[in-house]
Amino acid sequence: MTSEAATIGLTHGGSEDTGLGNRGPESKSIVVPYGFWLFVLSDMVLFSALFATYASLVHATDGGPITNQLFDRNLMAIETIALLLSSFVCGLAMIAAKRKHMAWTQGWLLVTGLLGAVFLFIELYEFTQMIGEGAGPQRSAFLSGFFTLVGCHGAHVTAGLLWIGTMMAQIWAKGFREDIVRRLLCLSIFWHALDIIWVAIFTIVYLIGTLP
Amino acid sequence: MTQDDAKPGNVAPGEPHDSLMTESLSYVIGLGLALLLTGVSFWVASTSVLWGPGVAVGLVVLAIAQMGVHLVFFLHITSGPDNTNNVLALAFGVLIVFLVMVGTIWIMAHLAANMGPTPEMMNMQLQH
Numbered sequence: 192m193t194s195e196a197a198t199i200g201l202t203h204g205g206s207e208d209t210g211l212g213n214r215g216p217e218s219k220s221i222v223v224p225y226g227f228w229l230f231v232l233s234d235m236v237l238f239s240a241l242f243a244t245y246a247s248l249v250h251a252t253d254g255g256p257i258t259n260q261l262f263d264r265n266l267m268a269i270e271t272i273a274l275l276l277s278s279f280v281c282g283l284a285m286i287a288a289k290r291k292h293m294a295w296t297q298g299w300l301l302v303t304g305l306l307g308a309v310f311l312f313i314e315l316y317e318f319t320q321m322i323g324e325g326a327g328p329q330r331s332a333f334l335s336g337f338f339t340l341v342g343c344h345g346a347h348v349t350a351g352l353l354w355i356g357t358m359m360a361q362i363w364a365k366g367f368r369e370d371i372v373r374r375l376l377c378l379s380i381f382w383h384a385l386d387i388i389w390v391a392i393f394t395i396v397y398l399i400g401t402l403p
Numbered sequence: 404m405t406q407d408d409a410k411p412g413n414v415a416p417g418e419p420h421d422s423l424m425t426e427s428l429s430y431v432i433g434l435g436l437a438l439l440l441t442g443v444s445f446w447v448a449s450t451s452v453l454w455g456p457g458v459a460v461g462l463v464v465l466a467i468a469q470m471g472v473h474l475v476f477f478l479h480i481t482s483g484p485d486n487t488n489n490v491l492a493l494a495f496g497v498l499i500v501f502l503v504m505v506g507t508i509w510i511m512a513h514l515a516a517n518m519g520p521t522p523e524m525m526n527m528q529l530q531h
Contacts, residue, residue: 228492275438384478
């Protein structure tokens with residue numbers, strides 16, 4: 192097999208995998224998370240367009256409130272810490288799941304979800320405050336861009352919370368089956384990616400927006 | 404075939420490491436570095452010690468560093484041979500993100516500078 196492949200140039204002396212390979216396709220536990228990784232990266236491309244839109248419109252305030260008047264750094268700091276800890280605890284849940292430990296997995300997933308809920312609650316509080324002050328998405332192009340960008344991230348977190356709940360139920364009902372663990376790994380990739388996007392949001396929107 | 408079996412295959416992104424100690428340590432180091440970088444970001448944004456125009460650039464650099472920390476310690480994207488596919492996909496994603504953001508901001512800034520008269524300019528023209 193190896194020598195045949197070498198004669199038609201598919202391997203380098205039979206020692207290096209060219210990707211065409213003589214091992215056959217990878218197992219599902221590799222291919223599925225890899226496909227999900229591609230989805231997450233394309234999601235980041237989507238967010239890059241929203242970031243570009245926001246950056247283009249940030250000064251188009253139409254005489255309405257500007258970034259310095261709207262954003263509260265203290266509230267945003269709590270959001271940031273909550274989401275970062277949530278991402279960390281999600282990692283701990285993955286460690287427990289790998290060892291098929293039901294109680295720890297469920298516990299850490301619950302903490303992950305609760306921290307995510309804290310984040311989402313603060314974000315919704317901030318949104319309602321802003322809309323109550325007349326700084327809703329229809330006030331100016333800047334605010335449209337803001338609500339689209341941050342709201343899209345919030346929608347992702349909401350979907351993530353639903354997914355966490357679903358996975359807790361599935362692990363509870365079906366145990367650590369191979370396909371369930373695969374879904375759990377995809378969930379953790381999704382959750383870590385949301386935290387990466389939040390790093391960009393808190394820097395570009397909130398910190399740079401509230402520079403003196 | 405035996406030498407093929409011994410070779411490292413591929414790992415999925417986000418897959419924890421093998422031993423409990425090293426994989427827990429990875430997440431703890433990641434959390435520590437991320438907290439540190441977040442703290443420095445907030446300090447840089449609040450202090451008046453630093454040169455004003457450089458602060459925004461510094462914040463962006465800190466954010467990119469923190470994204471790197473998340474990728475390495477939480478998503479376990481490494482430079483190892485078992486990670487080649489993950490890294491290549493990431494590199495392509497970063498390329499597209501960079502093109503979309505820099506391209507848009509660049510073009511839109513030039514449009515704003517070259518085409519649209521600001522309300523102040525309109526007022527000045529009306530007053531003449």
